[in-house]
Amino acid sequence: MTVRTRFAPSPTGLLHLGSVRTALFTWAYSRHHQGVAVLRIEDTDLERSTPESVKAIFDGLAWCGIDFDEGPYFQMQRMPRYKEVIQQLLAEGKAYLCYTSREELDQMRAEMEARGEKPRYDRRWRPEPGKTLPLIPAGIEPVVRFRNPIDGVVAWDDAVKGRIEISNTELDDLIIARPDGTPTYNFCVVVDDHDMAITHVIRGDDHVNNTPRQINILQALGAAIPVYGHLPLIFNADGSKMSKRKDPVSVVDYQDLGILPEAFLNYLARLGWGHGDEEVFTVAQFIEWFDLANVSPSPARFDREKMLWINQQHIKAxxxxxxxxxxxxxxxxxxxxxxxxxxxxxxxxxxxxxxxxxxxxxxxYFFRHDAAPAELAAQHLNEEGRARLARLRTALTAIDSWDVPTLAAAIKAFVAAEGVKMPLVGMPLRAAVCGTTQTPSIDAVLALLGKAEVLARLERTLA
The missing domain is CATH 1.10.8 (Helicase, Ruva Protein; domain 3)
Structure with a gap:
């Protein structure tokens, strides 16, 4: 069996970090097993789906370096296929037309809630042997409902969460086509997974409730049931839910924060998955190590400081x-x-x-000479500091070989001649030349800036 996975985002906004992790795990699983990764755009939500969001998905995946072997497939381009399968289910008696009005549904649910029951459709239009259906009302365009099994359970061995069983009595007859004939999300997903021969569905924990409905439809189609693996949700470090309004949650946010794509993937990989004590690793190593058996079913917590530390390690390398x-x-x-x-x-x-x-x-500061802030200047570029810098400038002017060893020796000799400690020379020098006292070794900075630039900056500061 060739492993075939799919990443199926909805183009209704920016690419979310949780979606990137799903894409990463889906992609890595197929790569680990020398399989095929499919990209599918679930764009049936016409009110919210936009071309800009589609582009954001493509751009975000490209930035991360996650590529796919097939696709992108767009659900809106597959409408004839969905309608074909709906007609097949109707012809086989596995789906039926329902003429229940919105008002009837609202009344039905209110009565069930009043009796303390879980509100659901009462299957009044579901054909049964010996059952007389209501008269078809005028002016009502029917929906198509899937004939969900009434008895038994839907069970699957989730690759992340373990054994899950849901009674069919908890499920009503799902609408699979709206009054205008457009198919619904859960139905399109099933047809796509079947037609694209998806063997492993790796997606977020929020889809668990969709799985029993999708399994029942797959069984009605005589289709193979894929392996499902539901990834834990991602929360803030304090356990609160991440919010698009107040938390950086999109790929763009992390690009703007200066995170390397490989560090971003490294950190996302560690949210709910682990390989021993390994913290910093390459994408290639992740693909080699990744397996769903090592994904935790517990929610992951996003720690910004830890991500920055991982980013630092990747920057160094x-x-x-x-x-x-x-x-x-x-x-x-x-x-x-x-x-x-x-x-x-x-x-x-x-x-x-x-x-x-x-x-x-x-x-x-290597490319632009900004004056030191007033507070810094008051501390290090006072009368004493400026006088010392003037003498240092004279000493530096006399240097012929402008390199790190020569500069280090010259500054050390100057400090000794002044009879002071290094900070009383180094700090004013940094403030004058760089506009800050936070720099690498000053001899290395001066060497890189060049003699003419350093002397010119000192002259401007002392003017």
Whole structure:
């Protein structure tokens, strides 16, 4: 059997981090088993589905580096197929027309709730031997309902949650086509999974209640039942539900925060799954290790600080030239167009940051000379500090070989000649040249800036 998985997002907004994790697990499972990953766009919600959201899905997956072997398939392009299967079920007596009005449904549910019963459709239009159906009312376009089994249970061995059994008495006869003939979500999903020969359905925990309905429809079609694996939901670190309004939950949010795509996937992989004590790993390693048996059924908690730590590890390991290109857009937001020296700057700074936003901010002083903030200037560029910097500038002017060893020796000799400790030279020097006191080793910074630029910055500061 060839493993065939599918990722089936609805294009009703930005690509959510929970959806990315589902895509990642689905994709990795197929890759691990040398199978096929299918991308399907479930766009039947015409009121909420937009081309912009479709593009956001494609862009988000491309940024993450998750690719698919088949698709994208669009459900709206498969309407003739859905209607064909609906007619098949009607002809076989496995579905029926229901003319119950909205008012009748509301009254039915109110009466059931008053009796303390679970509100559901009472199957008044379901054909049964010896049963007389109501007269077809005028002006009512019927829905099509699936003839759900009345007895027995629907059971499956969930690859994540274990054995699940739901009595058919808990399920009513699901609407599979609306009055205008358009099929409903649960029906389209079943036909798609059957036609696309999906062997493993990996999706969020919120779909568990859909599974028994979908299994019953698959059985009515004589179709194979895929393996289902329902992933735990993702909550905030405090256990609260993540909110689109107040929490960063989309791929775009994490791009804007300066997270590397491989770090993003690394962290998402650890939300509900583990491989021993491994915390930092590549996508290739994840594919090699991944199995649904190691996915926890318990909700996962999103820890932003832990994600930043993982991002930091990936930044340290990343190729400097690639990091430089990824950092350029963040520098551009600061109004900086960095030159070819950016790769060397990145090499010097990348051990010190947790994200690309910070990396750009720290790189900025290599390409733009900003005066130190007033508080910093008052502390380090006072009369004494400026006088010392003037003497240091004279000493630096005399240097012929502008490299790290020579600069380190020159600064050390200057500190000794001044009879002070290093911070009384290093801090004013950083403030004057970089506009901040938070820099890597100052000799390395000066070497990278170049002699002419360093002397010019000192002159501007001392003017």
């Amino acid at each position: 990343a190729d400097n030239a690639r990091l430089a290109e990824l950092t350029r857009p963040f520098l551009a937001k600061l109004g900086i167009e960095a030159g070819p020296a950016l790769v060397e700057v990145i090499a010097l700074l990348k051990e010190r940051v947790t994200n690309l936003v910070d990396l750009a901010a720290q790189a900025s």
